[in-house]
């Protein structure tokens with residue numbers, strides 16, 4: 001299947017799931033996860049109308065960035081080392097993976113030097129998986145409240161990654177808890193606006209949409225299978 005065919009299929013599924021959640025598909029943004037994908041495939045997706053691309057390694061982003069048109073919007077979706085923040089911050093329109101205080105401090109410092117705010121989502125480890133980064137739901141309120149006080153960061157919402165599973169129904173609770181947490185944080189923290197819920201990947205995006213996701217991070221569903229994980 002070509003990227004164009006994949007996108008057609010993806011857009012149909014999103015549209016149907018959006019209707020089930022009482023929304024239109026235009027309320028749901030797709031970030032095409034282009035890790036391990038070559039620049040030609042990324043150009044192909046861009047030509048098919050995909051505007052946003054997600055990378056999870058700073059080095060890979062730095063290599064691809066100069067080879068692609070400046071109109072592309074880049075999202076950072078992986079664990080970001082603090083020593084890479086200054087190098088990539090200017091290239092990224094949204095960081096999905098603000099997962100610890102030291103990263104928040106570094107982003108704030110780097111942003112303050114440029115006078116611009118970093119747009120960021122806090123990554124929450126809803127399922128409590130050892131292998132995943134992110135703040136726990138229990139820590140989330142204190143963490144978000146403190147980050148919200150940093151002038152260099154503009155908090156836009158939450159991101160979560162559901163555990164791998166064969167049946168997406170098994171992780172519906174993860175998406176639901178993330179949405180409820182987001183709502184609760186907005187109620188409790190003054191001046192906080194949680195616009196975005198970044199959740200849903202190729203294997204579970206329809207359930208994520210039904211539970212309120214408005215940013216999907218889709219790799220294999222858009223590009224086909226990656227050669228390396």
Ligand SMILES: *Cc1c(COP(=O)(O)O)cnc(C)c1O
Nearest residue numbers: 033056077201202217218219220
């Ligand atoms: C790789 C990756 C994705 C995309 O995974 P697919 O299953 O290929 O859609 C989404 N989010 C994060 C954080 C990733 O690392």
